[in-house]
Amino acid sequence: MAELFRQVSVRERKLYYSREWRVSMVPSFIRETLKMRELGFDHDGNGPSDRKNVFYDPRDLEDYVRLTSPYAIYSSIALYDEPGEMRGWRGAELVFDIDAKDLPLRRCDHEPGEVCPICLEDAKKLARDTMVVLKEDFGLENVHVIYSGRGYHVRALDDWVMELDSKARERVLSYISAAEDVTFDDLSGKRVMLSSGYFRVFRLRFGYFIERVNENHLISAGLNKAQVRKVLDNKARIVEGFVKKGMLTAFPKGVGYGAMLKLFHLSSTYSKAYFDGRVTVDVKRILRLPSSLHSKVGMVATYVGSREVDVERFDPFRRAVPKFRREEVKEAYEKWLEIRG
Amino acid sequence: MITDPFGEEAAKITGEFGGLAELLSILPDYIDIEEAMARVSWEETPPDDVVYMGNIKDVMTFYALVGALSIRPYGSEVEEVMKRNAEIYLRRIELVGGFDVAAGIERVRSESLPSRDAFILERRGMRGITPEELENLRIAYRVHLSRFLRFWEGSLKEVYVRSGYAYLSKTQAFEVWRGYFKSRFSEVLRSIEHLDDDFYTKLNERVSKLLREKVGGGILTGSVKAQPLRFDLFPPCVRRAIEGVPSGMRNYAITVLLTSFLSYARFCPNPSRKDVRLKDCVKSVKEIEDEVVSVIVEAGNRCSPPLFEDQPNEIKNVWYHLGFGFTEKPSLDDSGSSVWYFPPNCDKIRANVPQLCNPDEFCRGIKNPLTYYLRRLFREKQRQGREGAGTGAEGGGDG
Numbered sequence: 016m017a018e019l020f021r022q023v024s025v026r027e028r029k030l031y032y033s034r035e036w037r038v039s040m041v042p043s044f045i046r047e048t049l050k051m052r053e054l055g056f057d058h059d060g061n062g063p064s065d066r067k068n069v070f071y072d073p074r075d076l077e078d079y080v081r082l083t084s085p086y087a088i089y090s091s092i093a094l095y096d097e098p099g100e101m102r103g104w105r106g107a108e109l110v111f112d113i114d115a116k117d118l119p120l121r122r123c124d125h126e127p128g129e130v131c132p133i134c135l136e137d138a139k140k141l142a143r144d145t146m147v148v149l150k151e152d153f154g155l156e157n158v159h160v161i162y163s164g165r166g167y168h169v170r171a172l173d174d175w176v177m178e179l180d181s182k183a184r185e186r187v188l189s190y191i192s193a194a195e196d197v198t199f200d201d202l203s204g205k206r207v208m209l210s211s212g213y214f215r216v217f218r219l220r221f222g223y224f225i226e227r228v229n230e231n232h233l234i235s236a237g238l239n240k241a242q243v244r245k246v247l248d249n250k251a252r253i254v255e256g257f258v259k260k261g262m263l264t265a266f267p268k269g270v271g272y273g274a275m276l277k278l279f280h281l282s283s284t285y286s287k288a289y290f291d292g293r294v295t296v297d298v299k300r301i302l303r304l305p306s307s308l309h310s311k312v313g314m315v316a317t318y319v320g321s322r323e324v325d326v327e328r329f330d331p332f333r334r335a336v337p338k339f340r341r342e343e344v345k346e347a348y349e350k351w352l353e354i355r356g
Numbered sequence: 357m358i359t360d361p362f363g364e365e366a367a368k369i370t371g372e373f374g375g376l377a378e379l380l381s382i383l384p385d386y387i388d389i390e391e392a393m394a395r396v397s398w399e400e401t402p403p404d405d406v407v408y409m410g411n412i413k414d415v416m417t418f419y420a421l422v423g424a425l426s427i428r429p430y431g432s433e434v435e436e437v438m439k440r441n442a443e444i445y446l447r448r449i450e451l452v453g454g455f456d457v458a459a460g461i462e463r464v465r466s467e468s469l470p471s472r473d474a475f476i477l478e479r480r481g482m483r484g485i486t487p488e489e490l491e492n493l494r495i496a497y498r499v500h501l502s503r504f505l506r507f508w509e510g511s512l513k514e515v516y517v518r519s520g521y522a523y524l525s526k527t528q529a530f531e532v533w534r535g536y537f538k539s540r541f542s543e544v545l546r547s548i549e550h551l552d553d554d555f556y557t558k559l560n561e562r563v564s565k566l567l568r569e570k571v572g573g574g575i576l577t578g579s580v581k582a583q584p585l586r587f588d589l590f591p592p593c594v595r596r597a598i599e600g601v602p603s604g605m606r607n608y609a610i611t612v613l614l615t616s617f618l619s620y621a622r623f624c625p626n627p628s629r630k631d632v633r634l635k636d637c638v639k640s641v642k643e644i645e646d647e648v649v650s651v652i653v654e655a656g657n658r659c660s661p662p663l664f665e666d667q668p669n670e671i672k673n674v675w676y677h678l679g680f681g682f683t684e685k686p687s688l689d690d691s692g693s694s695v696w697y698f699p700p701n702c703d704k705i706r707a708n709v710p711q712l713c714n715p716d717e718f719c720r721g722i723k724n725p726l727t728y729y730l731r732r733l734f735r736e737k738q739r740q741g742r743e744g745a746g747t748g749a750e751g752g753g754d755g
Contacts, residue, residue, distance in 0.1 A: 209476055210472065292710065
């Protein structure tokens with residue numbers, strides 16, 4: 016039976032690495048600094064136990080990968096003087112990892128821990144918003160989005176972010192994930208209406224939240240039945256007025272400051288979980304190498320781009336499918352569409 | 357007027373003497389101890405003779421203090437000397453009306469921001485705000501985020517971020533500057549090599565004596581000693597970890613958080629140095645097994661699926677985090693084979709396992725779960741002290 020995601024065989028790995036993959040498919044921001052990066056390999060599906068490899072020439076990497084057809088390939092986000100020893104740390108990319116299988120507020124009804132096109136679409140939206148915030152608020156210019164196989168990586172390489180320590184990265188993460196609660200003072204002082212800064216990010220994440228929230232979520236947040244109805248009936252108005260324009264009047268009458276604070280708190284609780292924080296704060300992390308095969312799901316980790324429009328247009332089921340699975344994925348996708356209606 | 361001892365003007369003066377090392381070697385001939393002491397012996401605000409000190413003397417007296425502190429660079433005086441000197445320069449910055457370029461804090465007009473944002477940030481149109489408060493709220497500075505993140509200890513939520521800059525009111529800019537000053541001060545302090553001159557030893561003794569008399573008291577948690585664990589006073593994240601957590605959170609909650617928290621809370625609540633080992637705090641491994649590891653194992657068993665059944669090797673990791681190396685059966689002599697991990701800060705816990713962080717009213721202002729526990733223990737002790745005193749008085753009356 017055709018499946019959207021499935022583990023690939025050793026033979027298929029060999030097929031991919033010998034017929035499809037070339038080292039030139041590795042994005043230039045990695046290729047150009049390859050000799051400063053630690054490369055890790057998972058040869059059997061038990062994790063990247065073969066670590067601290069260095070390739071001084073991309074052609075050597077190509078030869079090695081073709082020869083071994085590994086289960087997974089990783090490269091460090093850090094640059095080192097001696098990558099083989101992980102010594103002489105020169106800086107690390109600032110990374111945000113959005114794993115579609117772990118996203119809360121799912122719009123689909125499959126088992127937790129699985130991924131479907133809807134989860135991936137949601138992860139893509141979070142990645143896009145993250146890229147926008149990094150560019151507009153942080154003034155970053157060297158930001159790249161990668162489809163990782165089951166989610167997205169947003170990687171920033173501007174000089175000054177490369178130098179940030181873990182503590183600073185934690186604070187950036189807290190900002191990007193809108194993890195801090197909006198308080199009564201923020202509301203009454205209208206700071207929540209600001210067009211830039213934390214509260215703009217908060218509203219972006221709140222927009223994602225409000226579009227996906229259901230009756231049970233709102234009841235558990237402590238809203239009464241009338242308020243729940245009003246919020247659900249006015250989702251579009253809240254997104255248009257509050258999320259986009261920062262107008263508190265977008266909330267319907269009867270949803271006062273108390274109810275808003277409850278909603279905001281719930282939104283923050285969820286938005287903290289959109290990112291795997293361990294990846295952001297770890298300055299020596301290894302990440303799946305773009306262009307390599309994610310053998311567990313049978314998709315290719317694919318470079319998406321560095322522009323908002325690249326992310327919006329990206330379709331993993333067209334661009335991240337290895338040739339040997341194209342027919343299968345096409346069939347499975349059509350079937351999935353049929354079932355979803 | 358020198359507004360920054362690490363800025364351009366001060367660097368020029370230091371350079372004229374041939375660099376910091378040369379300056380430190382000759383300055384005992386130029387100034388006396390009392391002149392340097394004047395920088396730290398004031399009460400509420402720095403006196404005019406310090407604020408308006410000549411440039412060369414300013415640089416000399418400042419670096420005399422830094423030199424004196426370098427004898428004990430981790431002493432408790434460092435913080436206080438740093439604080440008092442920062443206030444001297446901030447007073448001058450206020451007088452001059454701007455920062456030295458070295459700090460990277462630029463002047464900006466709030467008109468450069470979207471008008472609605474400036475209106476909100478500066479609370480224009482709000483009643484009951486004094487002109488002085490309004491002045492302090494005015495967006496007057498900006499600093500690039502690369503520097504802001506280094507020098508600001510608070511969250512990014514507290515400031516207005518736009519196009520790579522944090523826009524700041526005067527109060528916020530001063531706070532960033534304090535962070536910058538602290539960072540540069542520590543760097544310079546660490547860079548100073550051993551100073552032989554008696555001048556610095558004497559100055560160090562004078563500073564220590566003065567600050568002992570002035571500051572005294574110690575921090576809020578200073579008097580908490582090693583004692584049996586009080587589970588009822590644990591922070592919410594630790595209580596949650598003890599209850600057992602699901603897969604995905606287990607290793608962090610049990611091996612990283614619980615192991616470090618319980619061991620420090622029980623055996624070394626106030627570590628005197630960074631490289632403290634458990635064997636400095638206990639008489640036998642059995643004490644650790646009975647009072648800490650047993651709690652960790654029980655918490656692990658309450659996880660879903662049970663942590664130590666699922667990952668039998670994880671117990672070795674627990675001992676590793678306690679500083680005994682990766683072992684299952686440690687002896688006391690093994691203590692020091694690895695680092696005894698200190699409890700992670702709240703930020704780190706939130707970043708790794710956000711589900712653990714569900715703050716209660718005591719979490720306000722807390723940055724580390726151990727501080728939470730020590731503060732509550734301290735308050736509990738104070739409360740018991742007050743109640744004990746009350747009972748004693750009544751008893752006396754009855755008698």
